[in-house]
Amino acid sequence: MYSKFLNLSPDKQERILNAALKEFSQKGYEKASTNEIVKEAEISKGLLFHYFKNKKELFLFLYDHFVEIIMDEFYSKIDWNERDLLMRFREITVLEFELMKKYPDIFNFFMAAYHEESADVKIELEKRNKEILVSSYQKLFTDIDTSKFKQGIDINRAINIIIWTMEGFSNEQQKKEKLRSVDQINMDEILSEINHYLNLLKTFFYA
Amino acid sequence: MYSKFLNLSPDKQERILNAALKEFSQKGYEKASTNEIVKEAEISKGLLFHYFKNKKELFLFLYDHFVEIIMDEFYSKIDWNERDLLMRFREITVLEFELMKKYPDIFNFFMAAYHEESADVKIELEKRNKEILVSSYQKLFTDIDTSKFKQGIDINRAINIIIWTMEGFSNEQQKKEKLRSVDQINMDEILSEINHYLNLLKTFFYA
Amino acid sequence: MYSKFLNLSPDKQERILNAALKEFSQKGYEKASTNEIVKEAEISKGLLFHYFKNKKELFLFLYDHFVEIIMDEFYSKIDWNERDLLMRFREITVLEFELMKKYPDIFNFFMAAYHEESADVKIELEKRNKEILVSSYQKLFTDIDTSKFKQGIDINRAINIIIWTMEGFSNEQQKKEKLRSVDQINMDEILSEINHYLNLLKTFFYA
Amino acid sequence: MYSKFLNLSPDKQERILNAALKEFSQKGYEKASTNEIVKEAEISKGLLFHYFKNKKELFLFLYDHFVEIIMDEFYSKIDWNERDLLMRFREITVLEFELMKKYPDIFNFFMAAYHEESADVKIELEKRNKEILVSSYQKLFTDIDTSKFKQGIDINRAINIIIWTMEGFSNEQQKKEKLRSVDQINMDEILSEINHYLNLLKTFFYA
DNA sequence: CATGAATGAGGATTCATTCAT
DNA sequence: AATGAATGAATCCTCATTCAT
Numbered sequence: 001m002y003s004k005f006l007n008l009s010p011d012k013q014e015r016i017l018n019a020a021l022k023e024f025s026q027k028g029y030e031k032a033s034t035n036e037i038v039k040e041a042e043i044s045k046g047l048l049f050h051y052f053k054n055k056k057e058l059f060l061f062l063y064d065h066f067v068e069i070i071m072d073e074f075y076s077k078i079d080w081n082e083r084d085l086l087m088r089f090r091e092i093t094v095l096e097f098e099l100m101k102k103y104p105d106i107f108n109f110f111m112a113a114y115h116e117e118s119a120d121v122k123i124e125l126e127k128r129n130k131e132i133l134v135s136s137y138q139k140l141f142t143d144i145d146t147s148k149f150k151q152g153i154d155i156n157r158a159i160n161i162i163i164w165t166m167e168g169f170s171n172e173q174q175k176k177e178k179l180r181s182v183d184q185i186n187m188d189e190i191l192s193e194i195n196h197y198l199n200l201l202k203t204f205f206y207a
Numbered sequence: 208m209y210s211k212f213l214n215l216s217p218d219k220q221e222r223i224l225n226a227a228l229k230e231f232s233q234k235g236y237e238k239a240s241t242n243e244i245v246k247e248a249e250i251s252k253g254l255l256f257h258y259f260k261n262k263k264e265l266f267l268f269l270y271d272h273f274v275e276i277i278m279d280e281f282y283s284k285i286d287w288n289e290r291d292l293l294m295r296f297r298e299i300t301v302l303e304f305e306l307m308k309k310y311p312d313i314f315n316f317f318m319a320a321y322h323e324e325s326a327d328v329k330i331e332l333e334k335r336n337k338e339i340l341v342s343s344y345q346k347l348f349t350d351i352d353t354s355k356f357k358q359g360i361d362i363n364r365a366i367n368i369i370i371w372t373m374e375g376f377s378n379e380q381q382k383k384e385k386l387r388s389v390d391q392i393n394m395d396e397i398l399s400e401i402n403h404y405l406n407l408l409k410t411f412f413y414a
Numbered sequence: 415m416y417s418k419f420l421n422l423s424p425d426k427q428e429r430i431l432n433a434a435l436k437e438f439s440q441k442g443y444e445k446a447s448t449n450e451i452v453k454e455a456e457i458s459k460g461l462l463f464h465y466f467k468n469k470k471e472l473f474l475f476l477y478d479h480f481v482e483i484i485m486d487e488f489y490s491k492i493d494w495n496e497r498d499l500l501m502r503f504r505e506i507t508v509l510e511f512e513l514m515k516k517y518p519d520i521f522n523f524f525m526a527a528y529h530e531e532s533a534d535v536k537i538e539l540e541k542r543n544k545e546i547l548v549s550s551y552q553k554l555f556t557d558i559d560t561s562k563f564k565q566g567i568d569i570n571r572a573i574n575i576i577i578w579t580m581e582g583f584s585n586e587q588q589k590k591e592k593l594r595s596v597d598q599i600n601m602d603e604i605l606s607e608i609n610h611y612l613n614l615l616k617t618f619f620y621a
Numbered sequence: 622m623y624s625k626f627l628n629l630s631p632d633k634q635e636r637i638l639n640a641a642l643k644e645f646s647q648k649g650y651e652k653a654s655t656n657e658i659v660k661e662a663e664i665s666k667g668l669l670f671h672y673f674k675n676k677k678e679l680f681l682f683l684y685d686h687f688v689e690i691i692m693d694e695f696y697s698k699i700d701w702n703e704r705d706l707l708m709r710f711r712e713i714t715v716l717e718f719e720l721m722k723k724y725p726d727i728f729n730f731f732m733a734a735y736h737e738e739s740a741d742v743k744i745e746l747e748k749r750n751k752e753i754l755v756s757s758y759q760k761l762f763t764d765i766d767t768s769k770f771k772q773g774i775d776i777n778r779a780i781n782i783i784i785w786t787m788e789g790f791s792n793e794q795q796k797k798e799k800l801r802s803v804d805q806i807n808m809d810e811i812l813s814e815i816n817h818y819l820n821l822l823k824t825f826f827y828a
Numbered sequence: 829c830a831t832g833a834a835t836g837a838g839g840a841t842t843c844a845t846t847c848a849t
Numbered sequence: 850a851a852t853g854a855a856t857g858a859a860t861c862c863t864c865a866t867t868c869a870t
Contacts, residue, residue, distance in 0.1 A: 004853080004854090007853095007854095008854080027324070028237075028324045028325075030235075030237060030238050031237050031324075031325065033838080033839075033840090034839085034840060034841085035838080035839080035840090043855080043856095044855060044856045044857060045840095045841090045856080045857060045858090046841090046842080046843080046854095046855070046856055046857065046858095047854070047855055047856075049840085049841060049842075050853085050854070050855075050856095051854090053841095054840075054841070055840065055841090112324060115322035115324070117234075117235045117319060117322070118235075118238070153407075154403070154407065157403060157404060157407055158407070160372075160375065160376070160379075160404075161368070161372050161375075161404070161407065161408075163375065164371045164372050164374065164375025164376070165367075165368050165371050165372070167371065167375060168367065168368075168370065168371025168374060168375065169367070169371070172367075196361070196364060197364060197367075197368070200360075200361065200364055200365065200368065201368075203411075204410075204411035211829095240863080240864075240865090241864080241865060241866085242863085242864080242865090250830085250831095251830060251831045251832060252831080252832060252833090252865095252866090253829095253830065253831055253832065253866095253867085253868080254829080254830055254831075256865085256866065256867080257829075257830075261865075261866075262865065262866090418832080418833090421832090421833095422833085441738065442651075442738045442739075444649075444651060444652050445651050445738075445739065447859080447860075447861090448860085448861060448862085449859080449860080449861085457834080457835095458834060458835045458836060459835080459836060459837090459861095459862085460833095460834070460835055460836065460837095460862090460863080460864080461833070461834055461835075462862095463861085463862060463863075464832085464833070464834075464835095465833095467862095468861075468862070469861065469862090526738060529736035529738070531648075531649050531733065531736070532652070567821075568817070568821065571817060571818060571821055572821070574786075574789065574790075574793075574818075575782065575786050575789075575818070575821065575822075577789065578785045578786050578788065578789025578790070579781075579782050579785050579786070581785065581789060582781065582782075582784065582785025582788060582789065583781070583785070586781075610775070610778060611778060611781075611782070614774075614775065614778055614779065614782065615782075617825075618824075618825035625850095629850095654842080654843075654844090655843080655844060655845085656842085656843075656844090664851085664852095665851060665852045665853060666844095666845090666852080666853060666854090667845095667846085667847080667850095667851065667852055667853065667854095668850080668851055668852075670844085670845065670846080671850075671851075675844075675845075676844065676845090830870100831868105831869100831870080832868105832869105832870100833867100833868090833869090833870105834866105834867085834868090834869105835864105835865105835866090835867085836864100837863105837864090838862100838863085838864085839861100839862080839863075839864090840860100840861100840862100841859100841860080841861095842858105842859085842860070843856105843857100843858090843859080843860090844856105845855105845856090846854100846855085846856085847852105847853105847854090847855090848852100848853105848854095848855105849851100849852080849853100849854105
């Protein structure tokens with residue numbers, strides 16, 4: 001499908017990808033201008049549509065492309081030997097923060113995509129997100145050890161509380177970071193804070 | 208500032224407000240068309256700009272207007288005698304669900320506004336949200352009784368876990384509801400689920 | 415529907431109508447450029463679309479508008495007292511030639527419309543043409559006297575031969591005229607030729 | 622001129638011809654897309670323009686090519702021994718219907734070409750049509766026997782009436798056929814109808 | 829108060845054709 | 850011979866805002 005694009009010189013591929021990434025993350029799908037993208041990528045107006053049928057396809061290609069890149073790195077870095085549930089969550093959250101620090105533009109793009117309201121792409125995005133969610137769940141929580149949980153605890157709801165806590169913390173952190181520049185993210189501080197929360201939860205959930 | 212608009216016949220005010228609300232919640236700030244708004248409200252193009260300097264002002268007026276309406280109803284319905292922290296959270300969450308069911312259009316508008324990426328209004332919205340958040344906090348958690356908490360618990364982080372749990376549950380619920388129609392929301396089910404989570408948290412946090 | 419347009423100053427209406435008529439008859443629906451139309455009419459790009467939702471509506475409005483003009487003049491000039499079939503056909507054909515000479519641009523537009531292949535407008539045009547054909551038939555051939563026909567003649571097929579002869583002659587004439595300029599059309603010659611054909615047919619069909 | 626193209630493998634020639642035929646008959650000259658043609662023919666963009674200087678040349682080559690094919694078959698099937706004028710017309714019309722049924726795509730292409738308004742090709746087409754018309758006339762009506770005509774009849778005008786009757790019938794038939802599918806064409810019915818008209822004309826013209 | 833005509837830059841996309849490989 | 854990348858002008862149409870009436 002996109003073999004045409006992938007045969008382009010890597011330099012030009014990258015210019016197009018980065019220009020599009022930047023424009024979409026800054027302005028969202030609808031307001032992003034293909035004019036700006038070609039200007040930034042220094043290609044002609046026609047070429048963009050030679051490789052991508054339309055704006056929607058460009059956007060979705062970008063999404064799939066960067067999801068793959070991030071996912072690959074994510075899964076390759078997970079310590080699959082750690083089978084304790086809370087420790088697995090800890091790792092996931094920490095890895096997320098690290099990747100966010102390493103690829104801020106991509107994560108901005110993901111954020112924009114997540115909140116995209118445009119009917120054109122919303123359904124496609126939701127379809128992809130569902131798939132990603134399901135496959136992630138399977139990969140990340142298979143063979144997980146839940147034996148440490150206190151007896152009588154509703155494990156499903158407990159897991160939800162853990163997830164929502166990590167999400168909530170993550171969101172709050174991102175809000176704070178928008179005010180500072182990316183470089184000022186202090187990983188140590190974040191790690192320490194994550195540990196605090198996980199210890200609290202461990203006290204509650206584990207025997 | 209908007210005295211001109213507020214002197215209009217209530218009928219016309221309402222037509223404009225509803226037309227704008229509908230357009231903005233369906234399409235978001237950028238894509239919303241003032242053309243469609245005036246058509247729906249059955250007023251002339253010029254009149255809209257007679258009352259609101261520009262699209263941005265209309266949007267922000269709308270936001271302030273409906274925030275006020277919702278907040279007033281919210282605060283008037285809170286049982287200020289309930290001073291237990293978890294019970295207060297319970298009430299807040301339940302009230303939110305009730306208002307969401309009563310005014311779905313307004314909440315759609317709020318959701319759209321919350322995720323609005325347009326540079327034009329984003330800063331203004333963030334300013335307002337910060338104010339609302341701060342003043343809400345003061346109103347909702349002043350004179351709250353935290354004496355029931357287990358000794359040695361980090362109350363601030365515990366509160367965050369409660370907040371994030373309620374938020375997480377709320378978000379998940381909204382995702383589910385998007386698939387059904389508004390009428391099918393089953394408040395009893397939701398209430399029961401909220402109670403489950405709060406009981407879990409109570410077990411952990413309370414002595 | 416087009417009340418907005420019809421409230422415009424007659425001067426501007428005419429400029430727009432003529433510019434569009436010219437562009438559409440010269441290039442056909444698809445290739446006609448709205449850019450050229452606004453340039454020729456000396457109005458802004460936006461204004462055209464303020465009055466007509468899109469190119470299609472403009473085209474169809476033009477069609478309806480000029481059909482009405484031509485039809486009104488046509489029907490007002492027919493001698494409704496002449497009830498002989500061949501004489502009625504004679505009148506119709508002559509009137510057509512006169513109107514063609516008077517409004518060559520409009521007839522060019524009609525020709526272009528008749529052969530329009532663009533899916534966008536084809537169906538709408540066919541619908542209109544069917545209606546026009548049916549109503550014309552009713553108006554033009556009601557109370558017609560066919561008593562002069564020879565006995566035993568298949569009147570329906572005879573009428574078809576008359577129609578096709580008049581059509582064929584008309585088409586041939588138009589082909590010839592394309593090579594000359596409009597002014598050189600010699601009505602006397604045409605009239606004489608029409609009479610020749612009708613006399614031939616009269617010899618055959620009438621007792 | 623087109624020796625390059627004619628040296629191509631017959632398979633590829635045919636793919637290109639059919640793809641172009643299909644695209645041009647469906648969309649007309651202007652709207653036909655060379656992109657679609659190469660896609661359908663499964664050749665590269667450059668190759669098409671290697672063989673045909675431009676779209677116009679491709680179109681005209683196609684026209685000449687299929688005119689030749691159809692004409693050859695047409696002339697080979699005419700019964701040159703039949704020298705009666707009306708019978709010759711009968712044969713021409715019937716053969717046309719048969720060829721139309723056999724090669725519907727080609728005739729659609731011819732129809733589209735006949736009504737083509739695009740300045741690019743219109744003049745060239747008219748030139749060709751004139752030549753074809755003249756040479757056809759010479760071939761088809763040389764050595765024709767007109768001795769059966771009633772004395773005193775204006776033979777040239779009589780012939781025109783016959784031509785226009787056959788044309789008119791043919792056009793009407795095609796209009797009807799557009800509504801049905803090609804397979805439903807009932808040749809017997811058509812033949813019978815043609816005979817009716819020719820008998821009528823025979824009564825008038827022949828002694 | 830109220831109207832709606834007017835603007836023109838900017839939106840995404842298509843197009844036939846060229847040319848280096 | 851054959852490829853397909855590259856061009857950029859042209860396409861229709863939308864938009865928020867202004868202003869004369």
